[in-house]
Amino acid sequence: MALPSPNLDDRRFQQLVDEAKRYVQQRAPEWTDHNVSDPGVTLIETFAYLVDQLLYRLNRVPEKNYAAFLDLLGIRLFPPAAARAEVDFWLSAPQSETVLLRAGTEVSTLRTETDDAVVFATAEDLPIVPSSLDRLVTVSAAGEQSDATARLAEGADVPCFQPRPAAGDAMLFALPAVVPGCILAVRLDSRVEGVGVDPRQPPLAWEVWDGARWIGCETGGDTTGGLNRPGEVVVFVPAGHTASVIAGRRAGWLRCRVTEPRPGQPFYSESPTVRRAEVFTVGGTTTAVHAQTVTDAPLGTSEGVAGQRFRLARPPVLLDGGAPVVEVAAGDGWQPWTVVEHFGDSSPTDRHVVLDATTGEFQFPPAVREPDGSLRAFGAVPPKGARLRVPQYRTGGGTAGNVARNTVTVLRSSVPYIARVDNREAARGGVDGETVENAKLRAPHQLRLQERAVTAGDFELIARQAAPSAARVSCVPAGDGVAGAVRVLVVPDAVADEGERLRFEQLIPDEQVLAAVATALDERRLIGTRILVQPPTYQGVTVVARLTTRAADPDRVREATLDALYRYLNPLRGGADGRGWPFGRAVQYGEVFAVLQRVAAVAGVEDLRLFPADPITGRRGAPAERVDVPPDALVFSHQHQIVVTTADRDGVS
Numbered sequence: 001m002a003l004p005s006p007n008l009d010d011r012r013f014q015q016l017v018d019e020a021k022r023y024v025q026q027r028a029p030e031w032t033d034h035n036v037s038d039p040g041v042t043l044i045e046t047f048a049y050l051v052d053q054l055l056y057r058l059n060r061v062p063e064k065n066y067a068a069f070l071d072l073l074g075i076r077l078f079p080p081a082a083a084r085a086e087v088d089f090w091l092s093a094p095q096s097e098t099v100l101l102r103a104g105t106e107v108s109t110l111r112t113e114t115d116d117a118v119v120f121a122t123a124e125d126l127p128i129v130p131s132s133l134d135r136l137v138t139v140s141a142a143g144e145q146s147d148a149t150a151r152l153a154e155g156a157d158v159p160c161f162q163p164r165p166a167a168g169d170a171m172l173f174a175l176p177a178v179v180p181g182c183i184l185a186v187r188l189d190s191r192v193e194g195v196g197v198d199p200r201q202p203p204l205a206w207e208v209w210d211g212a213r214w215i216g217c218e219t220g221g222d223t224t225g226g227l228n229r230p231g232e233v234v235v236f237v238p239a240g241h242t243a244s245v246i247a248g249r250r251a252g253w254l255r256c257r258v259t260e261p262r263p264g265q266p267f268y269s270e271s272p273t274v275r276r277a278e279v280f281t282v283g284g285t286t287t288a289v290h291a292q293t294v295t296d297a298p299l300g301t302s303e304g305v306a307g308q309r310f311r312l313a314r315p316p317v318l319l320d321g322g323a324p325v326v327e328v329a330a331g332d333g334w335q336p337w338t339v340v341e342h343f344g345d346s347s348p349t350d351r352h353v354v355l356d357a358t359t360g361e362f363q364f365p366p367a368v369r370e371p372d373g374s375l376r377a378f379g380a381v382p383p384k385g386a387r388l389r390v391p392q393y394r395t396g397g398g399t400a401g402n403v404a405r406n407t408v409t410v411l412r413s414s415v416p417y418i419a420r421v422d423n424r425e426a427a428r429g430g431v432d433g434e435t436v437e438n439a440k441l442r443a444p445h446q447l448r449l450q451e452r453a454v455t456a457g458d459f460e461l462i463a464r465q466a467a468p469s470a471a472r473v474s475c476v477p478a479g480d481g482v483a484g485a486v487r488v489l490v491v492p493d494a495v496a497d498e499g500e501r502l503r504f505e506q507l508i509p510d511e512q513v514l515a516a517v518a519t520a521l522d523e524r525r526l527i528g529t530r531i532l533v534q535p536p537t538y539q540g541v542t543v544v545a546r547l548t549t550r551a552a553d554p555d556r557v558r559e560a561t562l563d564a565l566y567r568y569l570n571p572l573r574g575g576a577d578g579r580g581w582p583f584g585r586a587v588q589y590g591e592v593f594a595v596l597q598r599v600a601a602v603a604g605v606e607d608l609r610l611f612p613a614d615p616i617t618g619r620r621g622a623p624a625e626r627v628d629v630p631p632d633a634l635v636f637s638h639q640h641q642i643v644v645t646t647a648d649r650d651g652v653s
Contacts, residue, residue, distance in 0.1 A: 009055045016048035067436065074342070075443050079316045079357035081468050082291040082394070083401030083430030085120060085423045087408055088183060088236075090283040091128065092419035099284075099417050101126040106412035107288055107421050109403055117410065118403055120288035120427070123321075128284040129182055133277055134174040137247045139255075141168030145247050157190075157273040160227055161258055165268040167203075170257040173279055178252035180241040183283035186254075187232040188224055189276035195228060196269030202226025203259045203267055206233070210240035214255065218424075227256070227272040236285055236424075254279070263619050288408070288423075290401025290430055291318050291394040299326065299362060304384025306367035306377060314395050315360025316433060324393035326353050326362055328382045334389070337364075343378035352379045358433055362390075401430035404495050426495035426506070429469040429513075453524045456486070463488050463533075466520035467513045471572050474583050476632045478532060485530040489583075489632060490517060491571060492535075499563040500570060504615045504636065507571060508535055539629045540613035540638035541569055541587050542620055548647035551601040558644040561599050565642075568595045571634035584631035603647050613638040 011019075021044065024031050034041060087107055091099065103124045111117040135149045140162050148158040161169035173186065197203065204226060207214040215238055223231030235254065243252050261267045299310040317324060323339035328351075337351040343365050346352045354363045365379025382388065408423040434442075445461055453459050456475040463473045471493035478485035490513060494506035518533040525531055543565050549557045568574050569592075574581045589610060596605050612621040615636045629635060 007059060009058055011052075011055060013045075013048050013052045016051055017045055020044045020048065066440065070439060070443050073443065073447070075439055075446065076356055077358040077436070077439055078434035078465070078468060079319060080397035080433040081429060081431040082289045082318050082320055082397035083120075083399075083403070083427040084123075084290070085288050085401075085403070085408055085427035086285055086425060087120065087122070087288040087421055087423050088283055088285050089126070089128070089411075089415070089418050090183070090420050090422075091281070091417050093417075094280040094282060095128070095130055095417055098130065099128040099415075101128065101284065101286065101415060101418070104293055104413075105415060107408050108410045108412050109407045110410055118290065118400055118408075119292070119412065120290050120401070120408060121292065123287045123289050126181055126284045126286040128281060129177055129179045131175050131177070131179050131182070131184060131252075131279055131281045133279040134176050134251060135247070135249060136274075136277060137172040137174065139170045139172060141166045141258075147247055152274070152277060155275055157275045159271040159273050160256070161268070161271040163271055165258050165271050167258050167260045169271075170255045171274075172246060172253055172255040173277070174246070174249060174251040174253055175279060176251065178241045178243050179237050179281060181239045181284050181286060182237050182281050183285060184235045184237060184254065185232050185278075185280055185282045186235060186256075187276075187278040187280075188227065188274050189230045190224070190227060190272055190274050195272050196266055197226045197228070198266045199225030199228055201265055202228075203261045203265060205257050205259050206235050207255050207257060208237055208241045209244040209253055210238070211242040211244075214257075215240060217254075220424075227274070234282070262617055289320070289394070290398070290427065291320075291396035293392060293394050294390075295392050297390040297393065299388035299390060302328070302364075302382035302384060302386045302388060304381060306365060306381050308364045308382075310362050310364075310388060312360035312362075312390065312393070315358065316395060316397070317355065317357040317360050318394040318397050319357055320397075320429075321394065323355055323357075324390050327389050327391055329387040329389075330383075334391075337382075346379040348377040348380065350379045360395075397430060398432045399430045401427055402493070402495050403427050404497070428493055428495065428506075429510075431468040451524055452526070453521055453529075454526060458524075459486060459488055459521060459531075462520050462524055463490065463517045466517045467509075469493055470509065470513060470517075472580055473517075474536070474632075476583070478530070479632075484528050485532065487532045487534065487632065488517060488521065489536040490514060490533060491580075491634070494572060496566075496570075496572075499559070500567040500573070502566070502570065502572070502637070504538070507538065507636070536583070537630060537633040538571070538615050538636040539627065539633045540615040540636045541627050542611040542613045542638050543569075543592060543640045543642075544607075544609045544611065544623075545596055545605060545641075546607040546643045546645070547596065547605055548603045548645055549601050550603050550647055554644040554646055557599070557601045558642050561596060561602065561642050561644070562640055564595055564599050565592075565640050566637045568592075569635050569637040571636060574635065581635045583634060584629055585635075586629055587627040587635060589625040 021034055089101055103122055105122045106119055108117040108119040136152050138146045138148055151158050160171045206217045206219050208217060218236040219233055221234040224233055243250055246253055294314055297312055326337040327334035328337060337353050339355045340352045346365060352365060367375045367377045370376050405423055405426045411418060411421050449458055449461060453462055459475040460473045470490050472491040474489045476487050478487050490509045492509040494502060496502050514533050521531050551557050571581050593605055593608055609623040610627050611623055612627045615638050
């Protein structure tokens, strides 16, 4: 319990007025008219109002002292974090030369009458490398290779796989150069149709080699129907694409592999054939950050004394890419000064500074007087008259950057050959800077923690500080009888699609976030403690229900019901309190029934079934009145099915 804050003067306006009137009776008894219409009473009330304001400011002194104590303890406000989005840059037409997209290229959302444009800038250079097809090789599941390049050049029909395709069969495309981060269009021509697969979900995977293994590529705009008809497939190549040697040729390889069919997924009854194939580059993908880069920012001129402080003109400073460097003019060049967390380990010759990222203030090393009267320097001091600057830093960030997918569509920088831009996934990771109120709440926990992770709460607090973009963090035992091991489960924040619909891939945290949490915990764990930082498991739940309504538009009622289910069975903002589904809490039949019944215009719930489901494979289990959720798992809404029929007063019509 917090210590009570003293009220230095608890008098208020009316008390001050009454006290003044009592003094009037003692000092000026001839003044008998004390009504509010009297001019003298008006003056009393005026001065009472001014004194009331002074007392309010006086009682703010304990709050100011509290903030000063936090500053002495080294409590600093957390700076904002910048949102990141993977942005696709599409060429106006395939090019014969590499198109270089420079770092700092700006893109944004569309500005409207009510919302300003949200600006992003690319984090690094993106070379959009031209591509073509050098060789076509087919590989069976047993590893038998066949070079089909010559037959393809003759216009013959080339089987993509074995006559009776099997999982593991592949068709490989040799590219003249690797194309990391590029978008490829694979154009195919075939005469074979209807070979057993569903064109909407063919058992195929597109992959590239990253130097150690084949990694999957996202695809879009597949008009071939699973290689069944003429068309093209758009392939988004990951950044790790590297060259490899296959069939005696070193090239950048792209392969189309037959996968094991999922339950209920049709499989190939015979191999499709290709008689013409083309590969060309149509764009590239790179990371854009909701931040602006400031270069050559002046700090001021050194006075040659210890403990100097300088502020940037445009705070805050984003630390996502590391702390900036301060440069001090020395002769014909500039000397770098490194940002450190504190000066406790600095020697008198170390060129160190401390940064308050929220205010953009740089503090140079102080000098402390020792008991014997000598001065101890905690770092070097820039010479008097030396100019100071920050060569480069990033500013911006905040939750405004967490925009939905397909909203970053404006190219603000002029780039040749680029026709359009978009983002396939929502931007995430943007966090506003910490408030003073939150710092006050955090300070007692910080003092108790003492930079050591011992309890589950310690692990969770440190993880949240290391990854402010995480929506939820939970520390659970490692299980399986592993002694001295804990699991820290990280749930990323995500911008849901319309109707609070989350896609499973949105709930997998970035490797950078997991690495930041692991690094912070590794520095503070007890010796012998083993830490596993990973996303939680997700228990899919499918709700199948039949409802009745008296509304004129059953489709609208159906959409409202789906929205309610996706909102309630939500790992981020679901549950009874809207703060996220609790870890390990089962889904009960009665609770879901109540959610459906509360939807406006729902007259009755005729039938309701709950099914456990695997959100990865889509496999659904047997119906149950209770879906158990493991202690380290969260609920995930998976393909709810709702049927709404219209009911009149006498029954269902």
